[in-house]
Amino acid sequence: MDQAIERLYDLHPGITPVEEGAPHERPHKPLLLLAALDLIDEGKATPDRIPWCQDLRDRFTDRFLQVRKHNDQNTPENPFFRLQTQGFWQAWIEDGNRRIPLQASPLVNQIGKVFAKLTDGLEFTVRTPNDRQHLREALLSRYFPHLSSFKNQQSSIDNHQSLSLVAEDELEYGRSPAFRRTILTIYDHQCAACGLRIKLPAGNDISFIDAAHLIPFSVSRNDHPTNGLALCKNHHWAMDRNLIAPSPDHHWHVSKILDPRRSNGEKELIELAGKSLLLPKDPAFHPDRNGLEWRRERVRA
Secondary structure, eight states, rough: OOOHHHHHOOOOOOOOOOGGSSSBOOOHHHHHHHHHHHHHHHTSSSBBBBOHHHHHHHHHHHHHHHHHHTTOOTTTTTHHHHHHGSEEEEEEETTTTTEEOOSSSGGGTTTTEEEEEOTTTGGGSSSSSSHHHHHHHHHHHHHTTTTTHEEEEEHHSSSSOOHHHHHHHHHHHHTTHHHHHHHHHHHTTTTTOOOOOOOOTTTTTOEEEEEEESOOOOHHOOOOOOOEEEEEHHHHHHHHTTSSEEEEEEBEEEOOOOOOTTTTHHHHHTTTTTOOOOOOOOOGSSOHHHHHHHHTTTSOO
């Protein structure tokens, strides 16, 4: 399940250009997967046969209208085709007894002729309602964390499922390797406070840099990259104890209880005051203002 979630956290959804407004990730791929999970829940699809149909389009549209930004277009046909680049989604056209690989986005008049399936192991993680709910919650936490109404709606899909079981596991997903890998990639393995950067050769997963939530996952259920910072272990420790905090002006604030006379460690933390956060290159992943305010308000007086 952790491996499946890691793949869902890395859908390469594409970033909108600056000229279209504030840059943001396009919502189409995760929305299409959520719609597919709905159809499987309802018995209208199976992991090895997900139809291109009006039901799928309607479920996509229902969510799209709630998350669209700026010039986003309601085009479920595009992710139905483009998800094939992820390695776990295969789509085809049925022509009699032949299956012809899908080479372009399907058309409305191809409903009933175009299908897709989950592959490469992901098909085994959607077999039960409980597993599908875990994947759904992961998609929502990663791409649409502010849509609590989505979560409430999705949690009621299977009336026989215990919501408490989902809630218990969500904390684990919030600290999963998927979130960590996403944050370290966006920040290029560099601490947003001191600039420390340690990146070992490919194949090594050892890093001195942590992925830290601005608003803890247990509070926010938010695994979107804008709710994260890459921090070295020292600054992660200090932030979690409210000794330092990033603020909405993208500068560091430091608790007044620190005293440089007591130790070099405290002196180094105090010297961070007023320094700028080291931000990701892509503005779409800059820290969310609400998360920065949440941290700033909790600095110990």
